[in-house]
Amino acid sequence: MADKILVFGAGGVGCIYAALLERGGASVTAVCRTNYAAVKENGLLIRSAKWGHIRTRPQAVRTVSEAASHGPFDYILVCSKAFPGTAALIKDAVTLGKTAIALAQNGIAIENEYAELYPQNTIISGVVYLPTTQVSPGIVEHGAPLEIFELGTFPHKASDEAKAQTKRLSELFLAGGSNAPVHDGDIQERRWNKLSLNASLNPITALTLCDDANFIRSSDHALDMIKNVMSEVGSIAAAAGHPNAVSKESIDDHMKRHVERLETGGKEPSMLVDIRNNRQIEVEAILGNTVRKAEELNVEVPYLKMLYVLAKARDFATMKNDQWKPIATVS
Amino acid sequence: MADKILVFGAGGVGCIYAALLERGGASVTAVCRTNYAAVKENGLLIRSAKWGHIRTRPQAVRTVSEAASHGPFDYILVCSKAFPGTAALIKDAVTLGKTAIALAQNGIAIENEYAELYPQNTIISGVVYLPTTQVSPGIVEHGAPLEIFELGTFPHKASDEAKAQTKRLSELFLAGGSNAPVHDGDIQERRWNKLSLNASLNPITALTLCDDANFIRSSDHALDMIKNVMSEVGSIAAAAGHPNAVSKESIDDHMKRHVERLETGGKEPSMLVDIRNNRQIEVEAILGNTVRKAEELNVEVPYLKMLYVLAKARDFATMKNDQWKPIATVS
Numbered sequence: 001m002a003d004k005i006l007v008f009g010a011g012g013v014g015c016i017y018a019a020l021l022e023r024g025g026a027s028v029t030a031v032c033r034t035n036y037a038a039v040k041e042n043g044l045l046i047r048s049a050k051w052g053h054i055r056t057r058p059q060a061v062r063t064v065s066e067a068a069s070h071g072p073f074d075y076i077l078v079c080s081k082a083f084p085g086t087a088a089l090i091k092d093a094v095t096l097g098k099t100a101i102a103l104a105q106n107g108i109a110i111e112n113e114y115a116e117l118y119p120q121n122t123i124i125s126g127v128v129y130l131p132t133t134q135v136s137p138g139i140v141e142h143g144a145p146l147e148i149f150e151l152g153t154f155p156h157k158a159s160d161e162a163k164a165q166t167k168r169l170s171e172l173f174l175a176g177g178s179n180a181p182v183h184d185g186d187i188q189e190r191r192w193n194k195l196s197l198n199a200s201l202n203p204i205t206a207l208t209l210c211d212d213a214n215f216i217r218s219s220d221h222a223l224d225m226i227k228n229v230m231s232e233v234g235s236i237a238a239a240a241g242h243p244n245a246v247s248k249e250s251i252d253d254h255m256k257r258h259v260e261r262l263e264t265g266g267k268e269p270s271m272l273v274d275i276r277n278n279r280q281i282e283v284e285a286i287l288g289n290t291v292r293k294a295e296e297l298n299v300e301v302p303y304l305k306m307l308y309v310l311a312k313a314r315d316f317a318t319m320k321n322d323q324w325k326p327i328a329t330v331s
Numbered sequence: 332m333a334d335k336i337l338v339f340g341a342g343g344v345g346c347i348y349a350a351l352l353e354r355g356g357a358s359v360t361a362v363c364r365t366n367y368a369a370v371k372e373n374g375l376l377i378r379s380a381k382w383g384h385i386r387t388r389p390q391a392v393r394t395v396s397e398a399a400s401h402g403p404f405d406y407i408l409v410c411s412k413a414f415p416g417t418a419a420l421i422k423d424a425v426t427l428g429k430t431a432i433a434l435a436q437n438g439i440a441i442e443n444e445y446a447e448l449y450p451q452n453t454i455i456s457g458v459v460y461l462p463t464t465q466v467s468p469g470i471v472e473h474g475a476p477l478e479i480f481e482l483g484t485f486p487h488k489a490s491d492e493a494k495a496q497t498k499r500l501s502e503l504f505l506a507g508g509s510n511a512p513v514h515d516g517d518i519q520e521r522r523w524n525k526l527s528l529n530a531s532l533n534p535i536t537a538l539t540l541c542d543d544a545n546f547i548r549s550s551d552h553a554l555d556m557i558k559n560v561m562s563e564v565g566s567i568a569a570a571a572g573h574p575n576a577v578s579k580e581s582i583d584d585h586m587k588r589h590v591e592r593l594e595t596g597g598k599e600p601s602m603l604v605d606i607r608n609n610r611q612i613e614v615e616a617i618l619g620n621t622v623r624k625a626e627e628l629n630v631e632v633p634y635l636k637m638l639y640v641l642a643k644a645r646d647f648a649t650m651k652n653d654q655w656k657p658i659a660t661v662s
Contacts (some may be wrong), residue, residue, distance in 0.1 A: 328596035
């Protein structure tokens with residue numbers, strides 16, 4: 001019988017992974033929000049520089065509890081943005097001791113709340129490089145051939161069953177055409193490396209309203225500032241036991257892509273896109289958890305701290321929860 | 332004969348000072364931009380919590396060269412925002428060796444370009460506390476009674492004539508009802524103190540789109556971050572020979588006003604107002620010169636550096652000069 005997979009979060013990444021997994025032989029259910037009607041009616045269309053056009057038709061549902069009737073699930077693939085509290089949202093679709101929960105998200109320490117809530121379940125941590133945009137409901141553009149989805153258990157040392165579930169998920173992805181290897185070492189090393197990119201470029205572009213290329217162009221100090229923030233992430237990673245996660249070479253490698261865009265025109269990182277659309281940004285997953293880890297390990301990270309405080313406030317100005325108060329007006 | 336004064340920049344501060352100087356007995360000409368027609372027709376109306384209503388009618392002109400025919404001027408009071416290159420704009424109205432140039436502006440090292448361009452003229456540096464808004468052309472609201480304008484020569488050691496010109500300007504202001512003393516010591520000490528406020532709250536609120544109170548409310552780290560930036564300014568000031576310019580007490584004093592607004596609703600610092608209106612912000616006067624001074628004196632100021640780089644980029648995104656390039660679009 002086909003593996004049953006629930007994809008939670010049908011944005012650009014979620015749609016592509018739902019399509020690839022279905023192509024790889026799995027039976028896929030997708031929790032859709034605003035694109036529910038379109039996906040239910042027409043399925044998914046992926047237009048990709050890597051795979052060409054892919055059309056698939058996952059089982060579209062509106063809620064996790066609606067999804068539960070299509071279970072029990074072998075895997076839940078979490079493709080939503082990483083906000084605190086997301087672990088609880090998938091509860092109705094988790095079969096205790098059976099469903100492996102795989103996270104396709106940015107940030108650091110995002111696995112903890114899943115491990116706490118589902119201690120009997122396998123947690124698979126995934127590090128995604130997949131620049132993509134859902135251009136209209138159910139239609140996803142993947143304009144550059146870049147796609148990597150590295151997998152590993154959380155924590156690194158896990159049961160044989162957990163390792164086998166991770167390997168099986170990788171195989172389904174590979175069968176669908178994805179570049180989704182199980183990482184040899186501790187996947188956290190790769191997570192820290194990805195974080196060096198997300199914790200610098202994402203908040204910097206979101207706060208300045210510059211895409212990557214225009215930010216680099218904005219002053220003589222801009223490029224070095226990105227690299228300095230990346231180095232701070234590397235210092236925390238090293239203190240956390242991953243001395244090779246971020247290196248001068250990995251920083252230069254990442255930045256090469258962005259510097260090249262000085263010629264061709266820049267790109268807008270996801271957090272900048274979120275800010276432009278007045279959407280919540282992943283402050284805690286990308287900056288809050290990072291700064292807290294630095295404090296725990298006594299690593300000085302002034303640039304990250306400043307970005308955290310600013311991004312937190314910028315998010316507050318977007319979301320305006322009930323703590324927000326209007327300004328005083330002149331009498 | 333009445334002292335002839337040119338006010339350059341007829342925003343909120345410029346309008347109030349033009350009115351006070353005229354009330355103090357001076358003959359005032361004001362360079363107006365968008366409010367020219369209104370000021371020419373109806374003069375100025377100041378509605379103030381300190382002075383009540385003041386109506387005056389300065390000589391309104393559109394340009395500095397038009398102003399020149401109303402000279403020669405004893406003083407030019409520069410009330411425009413402090414942008415690099417402003418010194419050259421007033422050239423046509425400066426009588427070499429006669430006109431004293433008084434700056435009513437924020438920032439640090441803003442006097443240098445005036446001293447270089449007009450080496451024979453007295454430069455008076457002023458530190459302003461005057462929260463105000465021009466609510467419609469020529470009509471200015473001054474909602475709180477706060478007003479201080481401390482004066483001193485630039486540099487501190489200056490000729491007897493320069494000292495006398497500074498004293499005379501102070502007397503004109505005092506006659507008009509202003510709290511405008513000549514500062515006992517080096518006015519740069521007061522400038523650094525004011526800068527501690529401007530270099531922290533201005534860019535922080537501009538980048539986050541939070542007014543002062545909402546920023547403080549945005550996270551547990553917010554208030555301390557402001558204080559940390561203020562401390563960095565204090566460290567530079569100390570290295571520059573002003574060890575008493577910024578102290579724990581002066582920081583707490585400044586922040587007290589902002590913390591009180593947690594109850595009454597916040598206020599938007601001028602740089603935030605500028606950002607909201609897509610106007611150029613005073614990045615170089617407030618942050619660029621400060622960071623360069625820190626580098627010159629080998630003072631570590633990571634928070635100020637981050638704010639400088641971000642504010643520079645945010646300004647680039649607003650002004651979009653010919654260096655700005657559009658983003659690449661998906662094929």
